[in-house]
Structure formats: C-alpha cells, structure tokens
Amino acid sequence: MEDFILRNVTVVNPDQTRKHAYVHVKNGVVSSVGEDRDAGTVKSERTVEIEAGPEEVLVPGMIDVHIHGTNNADVMDGTPEALQIISETLPSEGTTSFLATTITQQKDAITNALENAAAFPVDQPEAGAKMLGVHLEGPFFTAEKAGAQPKEHLQQADTALFKQWQEAAQGLIKWVSLAPEQDPDHALIRYLSQQDIVTSAAHSSAGLEEVDQAAADGISHVTHLFNGMSGLHHRDPGLASAALLNDALTNEIIADGVHVHPAMVSFAFRMKGASGLLLVTDSLRAKCLQNGVYDLGGQTVTVEGNRPYLEDGTIAGSMLRMNEALKNVMAFTGCSLEEAVAMTSKNAADKLGLTRKGRVAPGMDADLVLLTRSGGVSRTWCRGILAYEQEGMTWKS
Structure with a gap:
C-alpha cells in the first residue's frame, strides 16, 4: 500500500497533539x-x-538504540536469519528502526556479527524495522561493573581494534x-567523537570528575542509567551522578520496573526532562518466548516472567517491548504522551542525526504506529509499508 490516507486520527508528536487529522502517505x-x-x-x-x-x-x-535480540534471535548469532527475525x-x-547491539565476546565472534550486519541492508525486509546500524556494546568495560557482559573477554580500549x-x-x-x-x-573517545x-x-x-572529563573529550550519552555503573553515593558521586548532573549527557533507561x-525512573525524569532521556529495551532472544533457559553471549540465562538472570542472579537483558516502555514511563513519571513519544522516537533520531525520523510530518519517513489508549499496538507501518496488524482488528477502508 503505497498511497493511503489515515482519516480522523489523533496525531501525537513530541511537541504537539493534533486531533481530527488526516495523514497522507505516498511512496513511503x-x-x-x-x-x-x-x-x-x-x-x-x-x-x-x-x-x-x-x-x-x-x-x-x-x-x-539498544537491543540484542527477540523471538529466539540474537545479533551475536551472526546470521542473516537472526537479523531478519529481529527486523520482522x-x-x-x-x-x-533499531541499532543491532553486540555484547562482549571474543574478537572473532564480534567480527562475525559485524560482517553479518554489514551485509544485512541488502536483504533488509521491506515490511520490517530498519536496521540503522550497529551499537557496539563492549568489550571495553570494567570487570567490577560487568553485569551480564562476559568478564573473560573484557579489555582496555583499543583504537586500532575498533578501526x-x-x-x-x-x-x-x-x-x-x-x-x-x-x-x-581517552584516545578512542576522541576518535569516535x-x-x-x-x-x-x-x-x-x-x-564524577572522570566522567565529566570524558564528556569534555566526546562522550555524550550514558547506557542503561543506574545499571552497571558507579552510583549516587553522597561522598563519592559516580557515573550515575554525572549522568544526571551533566547537561551534555543524555541518558537511556530500561523502564521495565x-x-x-x-x-x-521518575527521579531521572525530573533531573533530565523528556529531552534528556531515551527509552530502550536492552532485550534478548527470550523476548516473545516462554519462561525457560536461553543463551546470551555464551552465558546461560534463566527467564522467569519479565526477569532474565544469570546463574548468580545478575539481571541479564530484558523482556521489555518498546510500547510497554512508553506506557510504563508515563505511569512511573506522570509525563505526557507527547513527552513519552520524545523518549521513544525523537531523541534517538536526533542523537543519530536522522532528519527524516522521529516525527509525523510532511517529508518524514512514514514510520507510523497506531496505539490503543491502553498502550497496545494496533498497526505499524515501516516506511509506508504495513509491517504489523493486531489480530482480530477490523479496519474501515
């Protein structure tokens, strides 16, 4: 369906809600x-x-911008099928849209995942979320705060290796x-910047001081705020403190409760505002599947309800869906739907320099989602192509 009009719809953008509107989509x-x-x-x-x-x-x-997998597929599988499943x-x-996110692993495994991602745009399904690129998570991490990142493969930053x-x-x-x-x-930080x-x-x-200096040298964001980082201690402010206090740093947060x-989550919203937060899932292959035992970067992950964890109890990724994140952040913070939309779309688009995503407006890609008032997804279009329709829905056309 290349030429269609959505009629009598309420359009919610990050800065405006427009009722009784039409949206005309043509050629994506x-x-x-x-x-x-x-x-x-x-x-x-x-x-x-x-x-x-x-x-x-x-x-x-x-x-x-931070997703490892879903529906029994993971970026580190290093196969076209895995990325296709995630996209669809x-x-x-x-x-x-999404960033295919890696995890700390041995060099060859990361290389294989990256080569697979490089080839994927050729086979990108039309009726699927667009892979915008790769989020390299690790292996340049500290063992003390590794979380679910495999410690045996951690290492110091290496600009030559990154190249x-x-x-x-x-x-x-x-x-x-x-x-x-x-x-x-901060050689790699400056190079990346x-x-x-x-x-x-x-x-x-x-x-705090080290993070502020890193921000001056090029760091502009903080991954999954509060998780895997030094915290808010009143005599020893760490990364979480810098994330909230430094206006140059945007923060992402996993709003799954x-x-x-x-x-x-409410505290972070009060400190950073809607413009300073991005909602992410950090989800793993077990999302959309049943309770059970799964793999994450060569590690055994047990899933019970909405909580995936390693054998030692460490939380390992999430089961969160983005529409749930949107619904949750409104419940946790009292923010408006417009503000939640900024945190699920516009802020990520701005961060990545995407000028045709993040809003419903003329000239923008027709990436559109019809949400129910309860936060469910009725229909999703990716670049003007219907990619999802809720079962049992009836549509007037």
Whole structure:
C-alpha cells in the first residue's frame, strides 16, 4: 500500500497533539498532514482511505538504540536469519528502526556479527524495522561493573581494534558503549567523537570528575542509567551522578520496573526532562518466548516472567517491548504522551542525526504506529509499508 490516507486520527508528536487529522502517505513518505475535513483535496483515485478507531492515536515509529535480540534471535548469532527475525518482529511493539547491539565476546565472534550486519541492508525486509546500524556494546568495560557482559573477554580500549571492527562493519557502527577508565588517555573517545559516532559511558566504575572529563573529550550519552555503573553515593558521586548532573549527557533507561525502580525512573525524569532521556529495551532472544533457559553471549540465562538472570542472579537483558516502555514511563513519571513519544522516537533520531525520523510530518519517513489508549499496538507501518496488524482488528477502508 503505497498511497493511503489515515482519516480522523489523533496525531501525537513530541511537541504537539493534533486531533481530527488526516495523514497522507505516498511512496513511503508522509506527503501531508492536515484537518480531516480537508482530506479529500489531496487524494487521488489510487489513494486508499483508512479510518482510525476512536480510541487510537498515531505516533512516530519508535527507535530502539539498544537491543540484542527477540523471538529466539540474537545479533551475536551472526546470521542473516537472526537479523531478519529481529527486523520482522519489532514492528509488533511499535519499533520501526533499531541499532543491532553486540555484547562482549571474543574478537572473532564480534567480527562475525559485524560482517553479518554489514551485509544485512541488502536483504533488509521491506515490511520490517530498519536496521540503522550497529551499537557496539563492549568489550571495553570494567570487570567490577560487568553485569551480564562476559568478564573473560573484557579489555582496555583499543583504537586500532575498533578501526578493524568498523571496517568489518563497513562503517555501520554508529554507537559505542565503553567505560571511560578503560580508555585512560581517552584516545578512542576522541576518535569516535571525530567520526560522529555516539559514544556512551557504560559498565564503569568511573567517578564524577572522570566522567565529566570524558564528556569534555566526546562522550555524550550514558547506557542503561543506574545499571552497571558507579552510583549516587553522597561522598563519592559516580557515573550515575554525572549522568544526571551533566547537561551534555543524555541518558537511556530500561523502564521495565525490574532494572530500575519506578521511583528512580521518575527521579531521572525530573533531573533530565523528556529531552534528556531515551527509552530502550536492552532485550534478548527470550523476548516473545516462554519462561525457560536461553543463551546470551555464551552465558546461560534463566527467564522467569519479565526477569532474565544469570546463574548468580545478575539481571541479564530484558523482556521489555518498546510500547510497554512508553506506557510504563508515563505511569512511573506522570509525563505526557507527547513527552513519552520524545523518549521513544525523537531523541534517538536526533542523537543519530536522522532528519527524516522521529516525527509525523510532511517529508518524514512514514514510520507510523497506531496505539490503543491502553498502550497496545494496533498497526505499524515501516516506511509506508504495513509491517504489523493486531489480530482480530477490523479496519474501515
């Protein structure tokens, strides 16, 4: 369906809600948005009309910059099939774009995953979330804060090694998470900044001053706030403190109620505001599957309900869906839907320098999600192509 109009829909953007609107999509792009009464002026004989339900709202497609896997597929599988499964599954949760996220592993395993990601755009399914690039999470982390990152493969930052990996990825590494103290002279941090690669502090014991210096040298983000990092101690402020206090740092947060207590999600929102937070899932292959035992970076992960954990009890990834993250952050913080939309779409788009994503507006990619008032996903379009439709829904057209 290349030419269609959504009729009588409430459009929620990060800065505005527009009721009784139409959205005209043509050739994968939002052609126009206007008052529903004017929809007839823009349609042609080939335009299909779709009327949204009275309890549905249209939001920009969500962007997950930190996801390892879903539906029994993982980026580290290093196969085209794994990335295809991830791409085709994510629209069911409203995600229309993502960064394929690696995990700390031996060098050859990471290289294989990167080479596989480099080849994927050729086979990218039309009706699927777009892989925007790669988020290299590890192996430049501190063992003390490794969390579910395999300690035996951790190492100090190595610019030459990163260049090898970027070559393997054919330039698709767009985001790097590392511990500032593992890059003592900040040579890699400065290099990444020069290459316009988002550099994020993670799995780190760094103190406030060290993080602030790393921010001055190029770090601009903090990975999964509060998890895998030095904290908020009143005499020894760590990475979490710097994340909240330094205005140059955006923060991502896993709003599943497991990784971070709802009160602390609210605290982060009060400190950073909607513009300073990104919602991510950090999900693993077990998402969409039943309780059981699964693999994460060669480690055994047990899933019970919404909590995946290693044998020693360490939380290992999440079962979170992006539409659940949106719903949760509103419940935890009292923020508006507009603010939640900023945290699920616009902020990530801005961080990655994407000028055609993050809003429902003329000239933007037609990455669109119809949400129910309860936070469920009714329909998802990726670049104007229907990628997901909730079972049992009836549509007027």
